[in-house]
Amino acid sequence: MPRKKKSYEAPKASWLTTYGDMVTLLLTFFVLLFSMSTISPGKFQQIVVGLRSPLTGLPPSVLTGGKSLAEEPLITSKRGVYEELMRIAEEYKGKITVQEKDEGTVIIMQDMAFFEPASAKLTVEAKELLGRIGAIVIEHTMNVINVYGYADDRPVPADSIYVSNWHLSSARAASVIQFFTDELKRRRSIERLADVRAGRFDPDYFYDPQRFYPIGMGDWPIRKEIEALQKEIEIERNLVLERFKAGEISASQYTASLNELERRYEARLNQLRNVYRRIDILIKRERAK
Known part of the structure; x- marks a missing residue:
C-alpha cells in the first residue's frame, strides 16, 4: 500500500505584521515632517518643469524655463533681503513694489523723479534710492540683473541728443547700470574698506559689468x-x-x-x-x- 504524501504547509509569515507596522510608522513620521516644512516655490517650480519636460517630450529651452530655473528666486532663497526691500518700500509709501515672476524677482520703482526732464541724467533722489536697493540686491546675489528704462508719450525735444523715446529709455537704463558699476561700486568700496582689505568683500566680483543688461522699453507701454x-x-x-x-x-x-x-x-x-x-x-x- 503506497504511503500517503505529507501535505506541505507554508510557513506562517508573522514577520509581515511587524514589517507593515514599521512601514506605517515611517510613513506617518515623514508625513509629519512634511506637514511642518515650508514648500519653496522656486524648488517646486523646478520639480514641475523637470517632470513636464520628459512627459511632454519637449527638450528644455528658454521658452519653458531652461537655465532660468537653475537658481531659486531671490525672495524665497534670501528672506533677509526680501524683508529689507519691504522695509525700504514702506518708507516710500507704495512707490516701490516687489513681485515674483517666472523669470525672477522684479523690483518696480515708479512715480518718482528718477531723471531730469527728457534726459538720462539721474537725480539726487534717484541715486539715494538706487544706492540703497543696489547694495542689497547686488551684494547678496550673483544673478544676472536686467534694468528696464521707460519714457512717456511726449516726444523728445527737437534739440535733444536722443532720436526718439526708445533711445531715451535705453539711455536711462544704461545710466542706472553705470551708476551701479561705477559710482555705487566706489562708494561701497570705501564704506566696506575693512572688508576689502581682509578679503571678505570683493567689489569687482559683485559689481562685474557682465552681470547687467540695460533694456529700453521706449514709450509703447504707456501708449x-x-x-x-x-x-x-x-x-x-x-x-x-x-x-x-x-x-x-x-x-x-x-x-x-x-x-x-x-x-x-x-x-x-x-x-x-x-x-x-x-x-x-x-x-x-x-x-x-
Missing part, C-alpha cells in the same frame, strides 16, 4: 494704456451725445459733461505719466557666468 483710456472716454462721449440727441439733457449740460470728460482725461493722463517715471530691476534666476 497702450493711453489708447485704452481714450477708448473709454470716447464711449462716454458717445453716451452723452445720445442723451443730448434724445432730449434727456440740455445743450449746457451736454457742454458741461464734455468738459468734465476732458478734465478727467487730462487728470488720468498726468497720472499715467507719473506712473511711467519708472525703473524696473529684474534679478533673474540665471546665475551670472
Whole structure:
C-alpha cells in the first residue's frame, strides 16, 4: 500500500505584521515632517518643469524655463533681503513694489523723479534710492540683473541728443547700470574698506559689468494704456451725445459733461505719466557666468 504524501504547509509569515507596522510608522513620521516644512516655490517650480519636460517630450529651452530655473528666486532663497526691500518700500509709501515672476524677482520703482526732464541724467533722489536697493540686491546675489528704462508719450525735444523715446529709455537704463558699476561700486568700496582689505568683500566680483543688461522699453507701454483710456472716454462721449440727441439733457449740460470728460482725461493722463517715471530691476534666476 503506497504511503500517503505529507501535505506541505507554508510557513506562517508573522514577520509581515511587524514589517507593515514599521512601514506605517515611517510613513506617518515623514508625513509629519512634511506637514511642518515650508514648500519653496522656486524648488517646486523646478520639480514641475523637470517632470513636464520628459512627459511632454519637449527638450528644455528658454521658452519653458531652461537655465532660468537653475537658481531659486531671490525672495524665497534670501528672506533677509526680501524683508529689507519691504522695509525700504514702506518708507516710500507704495512707490516701490516687489513681485515674483517666472523669470525672477522684479523690483518696480515708479512715480518718482528718477531723471531730469527728457534726459538720462539721474537725480539726487534717484541715486539715494538706487544706492540703497543696489547694495542689497547686488551684494547678496550673483544673478544676472536686467534694468528696464521707460519714457512717456511726449516726444523728445527737437534739440535733444536722443532720436526718439526708445533711445531715451535705453539711455536711462544704461545710466542706472553705470551708476551701479561705477559710482555705487566706489562708494561701497570705501564704506566696506575693512572688508576689502581682509578679503571678505570683493567689489569687482559683485559689481562685474557682465552681470547687467540695460533694456529700453521706449514709450509703447504707456501708449497702450493711453489708447485704452481714450477708448473709454470716447464711449462716454458717445453716451452723452445720445442723451443730448434724445432730449434727456440740455445743450449746457451736454457742454458741461464734455468738459468734465476732458478734465478727467487730462487728470488720468498726468497720472499715467507719473506712473511711467519708472525703473524696473529684474534679478533673474540665471546665475551670472
